[in-house]
Amino acid sequence: MRLVCKIWLDNNGKAFGDGPYDLLLRVERTGSLSKAAAEIGMSYNKAWRLIRAMEDRLGFPLLESKAGGASGGGSELTAQACQLMRQYKAFKDEAESVLEELYAKHFGCK
Incomplete structure (x- = not known):
């Protein structure tokens, strides 16, 4: 038996x-929402809608996009997105560690 836990942030969804x-x-x-979405088998449209929904719930932009052209377009993370990612990863890593300790305490195994 093992512990399985999902962690996410919620703000009206x-x-x-x-x-x-x-x-x-x-x-x-990759510098591209389109390439990022393709890597995980998600359509660009679905990825774009996901980003917009998160931005609405979080209250700040996650991506800065530039239009295509001869040199191509692209996307980069905003400073707020970078900060959120650092905080989320640190929180999740610490939470998983604490949960593993609690699991071992209450179920006597690791």
Whole structure:
């Protein structure tokens, strides 16, 4: 038996969690929401709607986009998105560690 736990932030609906975190990591690496979405098998339209819904719930922009053209378009994370990602990862890592300790305490195994 093992512990399984999902953690997400909620503000009148799911505002941020593992899936969005992964998507933003990929945007940061590729410089493109379209490429990031393709890597996880998500349509660009669905990824764009997900980003907009999160921005509405969080109250700040996550991406700065530039239109395409000869040099192509792209996206980069806002400073607020970078901060959110750092905070989320630190919180999640610490929460998982504490939950593993509690699991071991109450179920006597690791």
